[in-house]
Structure formats: structure tokens, C-alpha cells
Amino acid sequence: MDSLIVAAAQALAAGDALGAMKRVALRDDAPALALRGIAMAQLGDLDRAKALLKNAARAFGPRETVARARCIVAQAEIALVSRDLGWPEKALETARAVLDKHGDRINAAHARNLQIRRLLLVGHLDEAERLLAKLDPSPLPPAARASHELAVAGIAIRRLRTEPARAALARAAEAARRADIAALDVEVRNAARALDAPAARLIAGGTERLLSLGEVEALLSSGTLVVDACRNVVRRGSEVLSLASRPVLFVLARVLAEAAPADAPRALLLSRAFRARHADESHRARLRVEIGRLRAALEPFADIDATPQGFVLTLRGKGDIVVLAPPMETEHAFLLALLADGEAWSSSALAIALATSPRTVQRALDALAAAGKVQSVGNGRARRWMMPPVVGFPTTLLLPGPLPSD
Known part of the structure; x- marks a missing residue:
């Protein structure tokens, strides 16, 4: 490998995309095309970056399988950043296997990290955790290690484990500091702020207040009966009843919980559950049937009793009844x-x-x-x-590590 390629790769690893471009901007050999593609990605021109990396993968010879695999990993990261979730997953897994087979542990681990980050975006937490357990982050350079810790924190946040999330974000901040890449440091700090941002609304006794992620975690681990409108479940401690596939029952449970300890009027239950502006006897009959079904479903948690005005939800044993709702419940x-x-x-x-x-x-x-x-x-x-940006600040893509053949 010539000195210009080495210097450009080192510049990219340090986040200096312009410095890398100065060294390879006029070259069209395969390693230079790959480095130019990464540089353009870091500068935000993702379309040009994808074209350059595709050309680089074609330009590498049949014996340069590792170099082609690195180009595929770079393309996968561009697809992830540009939210192209339809990009073929099998191509990334094949490239990761090639890199692992040829001893390129750093880029193989980086490819695995990309797979985990994609699974996080589409909400497949179980599979993301399974892949995370297979990943050894020790060979990763600081920039990639920060990205890995962000993925660890992302899983912990979605699992409502705030302490592991804070620990992962602290490790990510340290890795970002050692990488000395300003954009990465900003990304880590933004992720850390999410832990203290409002994560849900608590509705109880006719009042509402915002909760942070830590407060949500504490609420769900207490003995409080929580009608969780974020996931359409009813839970008390470790006991969880899913009503995601029974929307009418969940709406009734939520209306009753919002009214507790008072009763919920029949007119309110009918309008919220069935959207009935002018209820007739058929609506009232259906309400009685659905209340009976809900009473049976909630039997381990609470009782539902009829009152002259409607129905009341009463907790079995000591504790409170609350509703946990998203921070905003606008359409879409x-x-x-x-x-x-x-x-x-x-x-x-x-x-x-x-x-x-x-x-x-x-x-x-x-x-x-x-x-x-x-x-x-x-x-x-x-x-x-x-979303309409508040200020014009470009997103910078970080692709740690050089991609040309050794």
C-alpha cells in the first residue's frame, strides 16, 4: 500500500474527511475509491459515497475478498445512517463472515455492531441482545467502541434498565473522548440527555405529570397497578397482562383506571370504547359483555363493580391505580x-x-x-x-477504520 493511501486511511480514522480527500481526490484505483467513498459519507454526501463504494467493490480483484467485504460493510453503514432499512441483511452477514475468516477482527466486530444497531431501529430487541452476546468489543478502536456502547445503552433504555444504560453511556463518553472526534462526542451527549428527558406521562386521580425513564422504571417495579398505554398492557410488579390484541378491553381498562378510585360513567365508557355518540340498547348490551370479559381478564389484579352511574375499578390489596401514557398522544x-x-x-x-x-x-x-x-x-x-430542523446542522457519518486492502 502506498503512502498516500495509508495517510488518507489514518486521516479518516481520525475523522478528518477533508484531509483524506486531499490525498486521494484525483485517484481512481480501488483503494482510493473506497477511501473517497468513506470521506464523502463523513461529509454527508451519501449518494455519492454509495456510488464510490460500489465502484470500489467492483474494482477490487477476485483475490481481494477482504477489501470487497470492507466496502460492503461501509455500504451497510451508509444504508443504516440514511435509514435504508431494506438494504440486504444477508450481504452484511456474508461480509462479516469473510472478515472474521480472514482475521480482520476489527471490521468483523464493526459489521456485527451495524447488525445490532439495525435491529434496534426496527425494535427486534431479543435478536439484538443475542447478537450482542456474541460480540467481543475488545478489538474495536475508540470510535467504534463508542458506537458499540451506544448500542448497548440503546438496548438497556428500551428494556427500562437505567443504571446499565448510564454505565454504557459513560463508557461511550470515554471512548469518544479517546477518539477525539467532535461529532461522536455530540452524539454520545445527546444520547445521555435522553435518560433525563420526559419518557411518559403519569395519569392518576385526575392529574398528569411527566416521568423520566428512571421514574418509569421505579413505577413499574413497585406494587402499583399500571395500565400501560405505551405497550397496551396491564401490569403489577412482575405480572403482566397483554391487551394489545384486544383494543376494546384496553380502552375500557384505561378509562376505568383514569377515573379510579371514582367510578367511570357509562356514557364515557361507551364513547371512548365504541365511539358511540348516541348510545342505544345494543351499545349498552355490548358494554356489559365487554366489561364481563375485562373483569375476567383482570381477576388477578383488580375487581370491576357496577355502580348507579357506571363501573369502578378496585385494586385487590394495597396500592394505587395509575395510567402510563406516551408523552404525546397526537395522531401519528x-x-x-x-x-x-x-x-x-x-x-x-x-x-x-x-x-x-x-x-x-x-x-x-x-x-x-x-x-x-x-x-x-x-x-x-x-x-x-x-422533522423540520431547529438549526441547520449537518449530520456527520462516522466510519471508523480504513477499508482498502492491507
């Missing part, structure tokens, strides 16, 4: 929550993450765009959606 709130990460998403990637149809997502995006809550860039297949 889950879509806005995904876009709140500041990245540009395609409608197909949003559909994958939300496990719904692309057409449903597109209709929601059009409605949000008309309301000025989201904006799009690009056209056709290159169209991406994001």
Missing part, C-alpha cells in the same frame, strides 16, 4: 417519535420500523407534511422525510 405519534431522531427516513424504512404498510405510512406523512410537522427532501425513490 409513533411516526413522529421515529422521525425525532433527527435522521432522514424513507417511507419504506418507516413502514418496516412500524410494522405497517408503506401506503399507510405515506398517507400519514402527507398529512403531517400538510400540517408542517415533517418535511421531505429529494424525489422518487430518493425521497426522505425528517
Whole structure:
């Protein structure tokens, strides 16, 4: 490998994309194309970066399997950052296996880390934890180690384990400090702030207040009966009853919990559960049937008794009854929550993450765009959606480690 390629690779590893470009900007050999692709990715031109890396993978000879695998890993990271969740997972796993077979432990571990981060985005926590258990982060350089710890923290946050999350974020901050890459340090600090940001609303006794993630964790581990509107479950300590597939029962449980310890009027139950503005006898009969089903489902937790005005939810034993709701419950709130990460998403990637149809997502995006809550860039297949930025600050992609052949 010549000195310019080595110098450019070292510059990229340190986050100096412009310095790397100065050394290889006029070259079109395979290693230079790969380095230029990474540099363009760090500078934010992801379309140009993808084209350069694809050309580099083709330019490497048939014996340079490791170099081609590194290009595929780089393409996978660009797909992840650009929220192209439809990018073929098998290609990344094949590249990771090639790198591991040829002893490139650093890039193999980085590929595994990318797989974990993708699984986090689409909400497959069990599989992400399984892959995380197989990953040895010790060979990772500081920048990649910070990214790994962010993935560890992401899993812990989604599992409501605040102390492990704080510990992982502290390790990520230390790795970012050693990497000396400003954009990475900002990313870690932004992730740390999420632990103290409002994570849910507590509704009890007719009042509401915002809770941090730590407060949510403490609430769920207490003896309080929680009607969790974030996951559509009813829980008390370690006992959990899922009503995700029974939306009418969950709405009734939530209305009763919001009214507790008082009773919930029948008119309110009918309007919330069945959206019945003018209830007739058939609606009232259905309400009695559904209340009976809910009473049977909640038997381990609480009792439901009829009152002259409606129904009342009474806890078995000592404790409180509360409702845990998302911080905001506007229409398309889950879509806005995904876009709140500041990245540009395609409608197909949003559909994958939300496990719904692309057409449903597109209709929601059009409605949000008309309301000025989201904006799009690009056209056709290159169209991406994001929240309107407060300030114009470009997202920088970090691709640790050189990709050309040794």
C-alpha cells in the first residue's frame, strides 16, 4: 500500500474527511475509491459515497475478498445512517463472515455492531441482545467502541434498565473522548440527555405529570397497578397482562383506571370504547359483555363493580391505580417519535420500523407534511422525510477504520 493511501486511511480514522480527500481526490484505483467513498459519507454526501463504494467493490480483484467485504460493510453503514432499512441483511452477514475468516477482527466486530444497531431501529430487541452476546468489543478502536456502547445503552433504555444504560453511556463518553472526534462526542451527549428527558406521562386521580425513564422504571417495579398505554398492557410488579390484541378491553381498562378510585360513567365508557355518540340498547348490551370479559381478564389484579352511574375499578390489596401514557398522544405519534431522531427516513424504512404498510405510512406523512410537522427532501425513490430542523446542522457519518486492502 502506498503512502498516500495509508495517510488518507489514518486521516479518516481520525475523522478528518477533508484531509483524506486531499490525498486521494484525483485517484481512481480501488483503494482510493473506497477511501473517497468513506470521506464523502463523513461529509454527508451519501449518494455519492454509495456510488464510490460500489465502484470500489467492483474494482477490487477476485483475490481481494477482504477489501470487497470492507466496502460492503461501509455500504451497510451508509444504508443504516440514511435509514435504508431494506438494504440486504444477508450481504452484511456474508461480509462479516469473510472478515472474521480472514482475521480482520476489527471490521468483523464493526459489521456485527451495524447488525445490532439495525435491529434496534426496527425494535427486534431479543435478536439484538443475542447478537450482542456474541460480540467481543475488545478489538474495536475508540470510535467504534463508542458506537458499540451506544448500542448497548440503546438496548438497556428500551428494556427500562437505567443504571446499565448510564454505565454504557459513560463508557461511550470515554471512548469518544479517546477518539477525539467532535461529532461522536455530540452524539454520545445527546444520547445521555435522553435518560433525563420526559419518557411518559403519569395519569392518576385526575392529574398528569411527566416521568423520566428512571421514574418509569421505579413505577413499574413497585406494587402499583399500571395500565400501560405505551405497550397496551396491564401490569403489577412482575405480572403482566397483554391487551394489545384486544383494543376494546384496553380502552375500557384505561378509562376505568383514569377515573379510579371514582367510578367511570357509562356514557364515557361507551364513547371512548365504541365511539358511540348516541348510545342505544345494543351499545349498552355490548358494554356489559365487554366489561364481563375485562373483569375476567383482570381477576388477578383488580375487581370491576357496577355502580348507579357506571363501573369502578378496585385494586385487590394495597396500592394505587395509575395510567402510563406516551408523552404525546397526537395522531401519528409513533411516526413522529421515529422521525425525532433527527435522521432522514424513507417511507419504506418507516413502514418496516412500524410494522405497517408503506401506503399507510405515506398517507400519514402527507398529512403531517400538510400540517408542517415533517418535511421531505429529494424525489422518487430518493425521497426522505425528517422533522423540520431547529438549526441547520449537518449530520456527520462516522466510519471508523480504513477499508482498502492491507
